[in-house]
Amino acid sequence: xxxxxxxxxxxxxxxxxxxxxxxxxxxxxxxxxxxxxxxxxxxxxxxxxxxxxxxxxxxxxxxxxxxxxxxxxxxxxxxxxxxxxxxxxxxxxxxxxxxxxxxxxxxxxxxxxxxxxxxxxxxxxxxxxxxxxxxxxxxxxxxxxxxxxxxxxxxxxxxxxxxxxxxxxxxxxxxxxxxxxxxxxxxxxxxxxxxxxxxxxxxxxxxxxxxxxxxxxxxxxxxxxxxxxxxxxxxxxxxxxxxxxxxxxxxxxxxxxxxxxxxxxxxxxxxxxxxxxxxxxxxxxxxxxxxxxxxxxxxxxxxxxxxxxxxxxxxxxxxxxxxxxx
Numbered sequence: 001x002x003x004x005x006x007x008x009x010x011x012x013x014x015x016x017x018x019x020x021x022x023x024x025x026x027x028x029x030x031x032x033x034x035x036x037x038x039x040x041x042x043x044x045x046x047x048x049x050x051x052x053x054x055x056x057x058x059x060x061x062x063x064x065x066x067x068x069x070x071x072x073x074x075x076x077x078x079x080x081x082x083x084x085x086x087x088x089x090x091x092x093x094x095x096x097x098x099x100x101x102x103x104x105x106x107x108x109x110x111x112x113x114x115x116x117x118x119x120x121x122x123x124x125x126x127x128x129x130x131x132x133x134x135x136x137x138x139x140x141x142x143x144x145x146x147x148x149x150x151x152x153x154x155x156x157x158x159x160x161x162x163x164x165x166x167x168x169x170x171x172x173x174x175x176x177x178x179x180x181x182x183x184x185x186x187x188x189x190x191x192x193x194x195x196x197x198x199x200x201x202x203x204x205x206x207x208x209x210x211x212x213x214x215x216x217x218x219x220x221x222x223x224x225x226x227x228x229x230x231x232x233x234x235x236x237x238x239x240x241x242x243x244x245x246x247x248x249x250x251x252x253x254x255x256x257x258x259x260x261x262x263x264x265x266x267x268x269x270x271x272x273x274x275x276x277x278x279x280x281x282x283x284x285x286x287x288x289x290x291x292x293x294x295x296x297x298x299x300x301x302x303x304x305x306x307x308x309x310x311x312x313x314x315x316x317x318x319x320x321x322x323x324x325x326x
Contacts, residue, residue: 004276004292004311007050008322012314013039019318023068023300028075030306035320036066042080044097047304050322056096061088064109072115079122081110087124089143103134105145114159116166121146123168125156131170131180133187147187151178158203163210165230169238171201171215177225181233191237197221202269203300205258212279213238214265216253220246222267222286224279244277244286255300261308264289264325268298274313276325294321 012021012035020038027033033045033052041059045052064083071078078090078097085106090097108127115122122134122143129152134143154173161168168187170178177196180187197217204215213225224242229235246253251271258265265277265286275291296317304310313321 002276002290002325004274004290004323004325006292006294006321007324008052010045010052010054010320011318012037012043012320013041013318015039015318018065020065020316021299021314021318021320022065024302024312024314024320025070026302026304026312027071028073028305030304032071033302033312033320034069034071034078035314036069036080037318038065040064040066040082042066042069042078044078045320047307047310050310050324052320052322058090058097061099062086067110068112070113070115072119073117074119077115079113079115081113081124083109085110085126087113087122089122101142103132103143105132106130111155111157112159114161116161116168117163118166121166123159123161125159125170125172127155129154129156129172131156131159131168131178133168133180149178149180149187149189151189151192152176157200160204160206160213162227162230163206165210165233165236167227167230167233167236169204169213171196171204173200175199175201175217177201177204177215177238179236179238181236183234190234193238196240197223200252202253203255205256205265207258207279208260208263212281214256214258214279216256216267216269218252220249220251220253220269222246222253222256222265222277224284224286242279242284242286244288246271246275254298257301257303257311259303259308260305261303266301266303266311268301268313270297272297274298274301274311274323290325292323
């Protein structure tokens with residue numbers, strides 16, 4: 001029988017009023033993890049066995065909560081997004097991440113930042129209802145604002161790039177999902193799905209093949225969407241094919257991550273439980289495999305890209321936990 005157990009815990013922050021850990025992300029090597037929090041810091045950790053050891057604290061660069069952190073696909077850069085409306089790009093130099101470039105232009109809190117797989121673009125989204133797409137001008141990680149997308153009518157909560165195509169997905173407080181592509185001159189909206197969920201859409205993740213997208217929302221639903229006709233990008237569309245409701249719960253789901261090795265899904269949120277699910281492509285159904293209670297609301301889950309059984313969990317109580325699924 002499948003089991004989910006906690007193997008270690010570290011404290012990102014012990015501050016009483018600013019303890020929340022907003023996000024976590026694994027480096028592609030699986031050896032390092034970044035956590036970002038309400039204490040205005042990002043912390044970089046090294047995985048040693050089953051435990052995390054802190055190797056760097058990034059502080060003083062952003063004046064409000066650091067909402068999101070993301071490693072570049074090459075692993076040499078780290079981007080952080082803050083409630084102070086800034087995004088900072090750090091480069092790994094001489095054993096530490098050092099500030100290289102600052103992206104400014106959003107009018108309110110920045111909720112998410114994502115590097116495109118090609119490294120050519122960075123996308124950011126904000127409470128100001130916009131999605132910004134920035135283009136790399138050279139190999140020095142200098143970015144210029146290329147496009148401002150204004151389709152959402154409320155706070156944009158997340159962004160996620162397709163793993164193979166230059167397609168970008170957004171979701172937000174207006175219950176909607178947007179799908180965008182580059183038409184040769186500008187980033188345009190290929191599809192905008194209103195009422196994708198019955199309430200705020202908090203997170204999304206692609207499956208290993210890039211054929212399916214999972215989303216979770218305030219309505220305590222996980223939904224599976226199939227990407228059809230992705231070539232050319234202008235024809236790409238998302239079609240909902242499956243749903244999974246967390247029963248006997250009124251609490252929102254804040255995070256979903258699709259394991260790129262096993263194909264299993266992890267979801268978590270305000271009910272203080274982490275769940276492992278499996279999506280069956282043939283029957284287009286979602287099955288619950290295991291679940292575990294933790295001691296706090298969960299803001300983010302992230303599978304280790306190398307050690308497929310290891311799941312990182314970011315919590316409201318200031319902790320980052322590692323769970324093991326087998």
